[in-house]
Amino acid sequence: MEDFEYLQALLGGEELPEVTTAFRDIWVLTDGAPEGLKVVDRARNLAETLGARVQVVLIRGEETADLIAAGADRVHLAAGYPESGADLAGDTEAALNALAPFLEEAAPEFILCADDWLGQELAPRLAQRLGAGLATRCLELTINENDRTLVAVRPVYQGDYYEVVNFAPHWPQMATLITAPLSQPYLDPHREGETEVLKPGLSAASRVRVLGETVLPETPLSLSRAAIVVTGGAALGVAGFEKLADLARRLGGAMAGAREAFELGWVEKDQLVDVTGHKVAPRLYMAFGVAGDVMHTAAIKEAKFVVAVHPDPGAPILAQADLGIVGDPCEVIDQLIAAL
Amino acid sequence: MKIVVTIKQILDPAGFTVNRRRERVFVNREEYIINPADLNALEMAACAKDGRQGVEVIALGLGPARVDDALREAIARGADRAIHLSDPALADLKTDAAGAARLIAAAVQKIGGVRLVLCGAVALDSGAGELPGRLAEALGWPMLAQVHSIDQIGEGQVRVSRRTERVESDLPALLTVPHDANQPRHMLGVRVVQAYRQKSVAAWGLSDLGFTPNDLEPLTSVAGRRFPPERTPGTRLEGSIEEAVQSLVAQLRAKELI
Numbered sequence: 008m009e010d011f012e013y014l015q016a017l018l019g020g021e022e023l024p025e026v027t028t029a030f031r032d033i034w035v036l037t038d039g040a041p042e043g044l045k046v047v048d049r050a051r052n053l054a055e056t057l058g059a060r061v062q063v064v065l066i067r068g069e070e071t072a073d074l075i076a077a078g079a080d081r082v083h084l085a086a087g088y089p090e091s092g093a094d095l096a097g098d099t100e101a102a103l104n105a106l107a108p109f110l111e112e113a114a115p116e117f118i119l120c121a122d123d124w125l126g127q128e129l130a131p132r133l134a135q136r137l138g139a140g141l142a143t144r145c146l147e148l149t150i151n152e153n154d155r156t157l158v159a160v161r162p163v164y165q166g167d168y169y170e171v172v173n174f175a176p177h178w179p180q181m182a183t184l185i186t187a188p189l190s191q192p193y194l195d196p197h198r199e200g201e202t203e204v205l206k207p208g209l210s211a212a213s214r215v216r217v218l219g220e221t222v223l224p225e226t227p228l229s230l231s232r233a234a235i236v237v238t239g240g241a242a243l244g245v246a247g248f249e250k251l252a253d254l255a256r257r258l259g260g261a262m263a264g265a266r267e268a269f270e271l272g273w274v275e276k277d278q279l280v281d282v283t284g285h286k287v288a289p290r291l292y293m294a295f296g297v298a299g300d301v302m303h304t305a306a307i308k309e310a311k312f313v314v315a316v317h318p319d320p321g322a323p324i325l326a327q328a329d330l331g332i333v334g335d336p337c338e339v340i341d342q343l344i345a346a347l
Numbered sequence: 348m349k350i351v352v353t354i355k356q357i358l359d360p361a362g363f364t365v366n367r368r369r370e371r372v373f374v375n376r377e378e379y380i381i382n383p384a385d386l387n388a389l390e391m392a393a394c395a396k397d398g399r400q401g402v403e404v405i406a407l408g409l410g411p412a413r414v415d416d417a418l419r420e421a422i423a424r425g426a427d428r429a430i431h432l433s434d435p436a437l438a439d440l441k442t443d444a445a446g447a448a449r450l451i452a453a454a455v456q457k458i459g460g461v462r463l464v465l466c467g468a469v470a471l472d473s474g475a476g477e478l479p480g481r482l483a484e485a486l487g488w489p490m491l492a493q494v495h496s497i498d499q500i501g502e503g504q505v506r507v508s509r510r511t512e513r514v515e516s517d518l519p520a521l522l523t524v525p526h527d528a529n530q531p532r533h534m535l536g537v538r539v540v541q542a543y544r545q546k547s548v549a550a551w552g553l554s555d556l557g558f559t560p561n562d563l564e565p566l567t568s569v570a571g572r573r574f575p576p577e578r579t580p581g582t583r584l585e586g587s588i589e590e591a592v593q594s595l596v597a598q599l600r601a602k603e604l605i
Contacts, residue, residue: 100489128492131480140566143475160573167365169573174439175566186605216488218513258605291604312604331589332591341591
């Protein structure tokens with residue numbers, strides 16, 4: 008018997024148990040953003056394992072061709088709902104009121120979406136309404152072959168390590184996916200799929216109203232709290248610091264200076280990264296024209312990922328960095344700003 | 348008006364190191380802190396109280412005995428009182444966000460007259476951001492996510508600013524607060540002493556909230572840990588500056604660093 012199982016495993020012929028519940032298919036929620044295609048692609052892979060179909064709810068627009076090409080078997084259009092013409096993609100509560108009763112009736116086995124506003128705002132509330140388990144910000148999804156439950160791998164402590172999440176045998180099961188590391192899906196123009204107009208059961212007035220636009224004044228991020236820190240050193244030159252400030256703004260990070268830059272008066276004391284100034288622990292640390300003596304590297308040893316740019320190939324910081332570029336830091340900053 | 352701030356106590360990431368090669372987490376100092384975004388939520392509540400009569404800020408925490416310290420810290424940072432949801436039956440039961448949301452919702456209902464619940468948008472440890480949405484639903488309230496400031500609290504409405512828009516919601520409502528919304532105020536030593544000597548933290552158990560452990564069977568559970576590949580010795584990006592920068596941006600995007 009064991010031999011038989013071994014042989015079956017070798018041949019890849021292990022069959023998943025049949026669905027015994029009323030819950031069917033993998034459903035993907037998307038607002039038409041490119042991330043949605045990546046989720047459909049992932050759903051397609053899982054659907055092959057499960058022998059299920061991929062159904063998509065498109066919340067905004069009517070562009071179904073790419074969704075079908077990426078792997079959708081059926082696309083439900085929610086555009087134009089409710090009749091007032093309100094944009095479901097702009098109003099989580101309206102989207103929830105429209106989709107929850109529809110999905111409850113459709114009884115999906117699994118519901119997936121990207122980790123954008125759908126994943127962050129809609130998914131937890133939808134999960135609670137449907138009584139579904141949820142794993143957010145997943146990197147990897149597989150199916151437990153014994154009972155058709157999801158197994159998710161997701162980062163904790165900002166990616167320090169990952170946790171494996173098991174689902175109880177209770178459906179629907181929901182997950183949101185981090186889409187950035189996923190490759191662009193292959194679009195098969197000859198794939199066929201159906202399109203249907205979604206007819207949700209009820210329309211409830213939203214209790215949330217947008218009053219107007221605002222752009223919050225930018226408060227300088229304190230170095231110790233910033234997730235991204237960009238630092239300039241002597242080799243950047245005083246003119247480079249303006250560009251550096253621009254780069255910091257674009258990245259949503261904080262600008263800092265190494266000791267030489269501080270001594271030259273290019274940055275303030277509260278922007279000094281050094282053992283004598285601030286120690287920093289950002290997720291991303293970028294050093295431009297910083298030579299990187301011990302006083303500096305000791306202050307950044309808790310940084311998760313270090314990028315260094317220096318004209319001198321022998322600069323110590325290049326040996327310490329995860330990624331290094333030998334070259335003029337000003338030029339690199341210009342190119343970076345252009346590429347972002 | 349009563350404002351509830353949810354407090355999650357998490358293991359201080361400064362106290363452990365992750366060894367990817369040996370695939371282990373070494374806890375050097377087992378110290379706990381309040382989830383950073385919860386401090387921003389607490390600060391927002393404290394600001395709403397400043398210069399206004401009749402606002403009471405209540406810190407609400409779920410978890411084992413050590414959460415008492417986090418709740419007293421919350422009092423020292425501006426909460427008027429604290430409630431600790433704790434039960435021996437919960438010690439063995441690893442409840443998930445769905446169960447936690449129902450428990451906290453029941454506690455908010457039991458407090459009575461709560462107009463606003465403020466939550467940190469995302470917990471630093473799990474990074475999930477799942478609880479606030481579930482809690483809003485468990486309460487049946489509207490949710491405003493990623494709120495940077497409360498502009499106005501009226502009888503029936505609250506007006507807030509998010510990063511790109513101003514939004515109004517009916518009360519009661521739940522707000523989530525990101526970690527860059529404000530700068531939490533410093534704690535005065537004297538308030539810490541008061542928080543321990545003069546204040547008491549109420550303890551509510553499962554039966555006080557009308558639950559039995561069977562009601563809280565988790566839908567998801569953490570089954571183990573996995574480790575990202577070990578950090579490789581640094582690479583130099585070769586080629587022209589243009590190529591090097593393209594490659595740099597691609598790698599940073601792939602790692603979700605930018």
